[in-house]
Amino acid sequence: MPPQKIIIDTDPGIDDSMAIFFALSSPELEVIGLTTVFGNVHVDLAATNALRLLEIAGRTDIPVAKGAANSLVGDYDNPPAHIHGDDGQGNVHLPPPAGKPIDQTSAQFIVEQVMSNPGEITLVPIGPLTNIALALRLEPRIAQNVKQVVLMGGNALVPGNSTPAAEANIKDDPEAADVVFGAGWPLTMVGLDVTTKAVVTDEQLQSYARSSSPMAQHIARICPFYLDFSRRVNGNAVGGLLVHDSTAVAYLLVPDAFTVKSWPVRVETQGMSRGKTWPMVRPNTRATYWHNRPNVNVCVDIDSARTIALEFSRVAP
Ligand code: RIB
Numbered sequence: 478m479p480p481q482k483i484i485i486d487t488d489p490g491i492d493d494s495m496a497i498f499f500a501l502s503s504p505e506l507e508v509i510g511l512t513t514v515f516g517n518v519h520v521d522l523a524a525t526n527a528l529r530l531l532e533i534a535g536r537t538d539i540p541v542a543k544g545a546a547n548s549l550v551g552d553y554d555n556p557p558a559h560i561h562g563d564d565g566q567g568n569v570h571l572p573p574p575a576g577k578p579i580d581q582t583s584a585q586f587i588v589e590q591v592m593s594n595p596g597e598i599t600l601v602p603i604g605p606l607t608n609i610a611l612a613l614r615l616e617p618r619i620a621q622n623v624k625q626v627v628l629m630g631g632n633a634l635v636p637g638n639s640t641p642a643a644e645a646n647i648k649d650d651p652e653a654a655d656v657v658f659g660a661g662w663p664l665t666m667v668g669l670d671v672t673t674k675a676v677v678t679d680e681q682l683q684s685y686a687r688s689s690s691p692m693a694q695h696i697a698r699i700c701p702f703y704l705d706f707s708r709r710v711n712g713n714a715v716g717g718l719l720v721h722d723s724t725a726v727a728y729l730l731v732p733d734a735f736t737v738k739s740w741p742v743r744v745e746t747q748g749m750s751r752g753k754t755w756p757m758v759r760p761n762t763r764a765t766y767w768h769n770r771p772n773v774n775v776c777v778d779i780d781s782a783r784t785i786a787l788e789f790s791r792v793a794p
């Protein structure tokens with residue numbers, strides 16, 4: 478089987494870095510581009526970090542595009558430096574990359590690649606969904622020409638992490654997310670229902686440090702910052718570090734490690750629940766909000782021991 482061609486849409490980001498390295502280390506996947514978006518950092522730094530990560534991986538042949546600086550409806554001014562560091566990489570302050578982003582925007586790159594490779598490209602958004610909504614606006618036919626969309630974001634049956642209601646990627650652009658969930662393409666939501674079960678322990682992190690792989694070494698450098706944040710917020714309740722974004726990559730590799738429901742999903746855009754993803758879990762003829770909305774796959778459970786072990790075996794062999 479030829480590898481599955483993927484475009485990772487990302488805001489790197491500590492767990493984004495882990496996901497990118499996981500994908501680059503997996504022969505079943507061919508990363509044909511990194512498209513960047515605001516989120517964990519402003520978009521200029523997101524593109525810079527993507528270039529830096531590809532240099533660490535020795536994969537400067539992969540193009541990086543720079544995309545949305547703001548959500549569809551408002552300015553973005555709130556990067557979570559307390560989670561990912563001022564540099565988005567745990568304050569390790571990497572040197573500037575040698576390369577630069579391509580001239581196309583993230584949305585333009587996505588459209589060009591999907592339309593010139595019909596049925597072949599999988600989109601893996603692991604940041605706010607703005608670039609994906611902009612790509613749909615630019616060329617709605619990508620919905621019929623993409624292979625699938627596997628995104629990290631949302632919370633179906635569990636609380637949010639950005640607010641009590643909402644997960645961070647969806648909260649950063651709920652209007653874009655509602656467009657993406659309603660586009661009628663094969664879509665899988667890998668949200669907090671499963672990513673909050675994907676925990677890497679201290680001991681496992683130490684084994685990254687023992688690996689000679691430059692990717693594993695970088696992960697070992699940047700993760701302590703993220704782990705400190707997690708401990709400050711959760712105490713020892715979580716027992717380690719949540720690998721949200723890597724879990725979307727794991728879904729591509731071992732979908733049978735996930736329990737999946739098929740539901741239509743709307744995204745709340747108003748009030749205190751702004752950014753909440755609402756699946757229609759029971760058929761209900763009075764549920765007008767979901768009228769004519771397509772079903773999507775929603776991951777609700779995971780064999781996380783299996784997905785975490787797979788990530789280690791790939792990134793820190
Ligand atoms: O909620 C988890 C998501 O938001 C991940 O994509 C992570 O990078 C964070 O910013």
Ligand code: CA
Nearest residue numbers: 490493603604
């Ligand atoms: Ca991310």
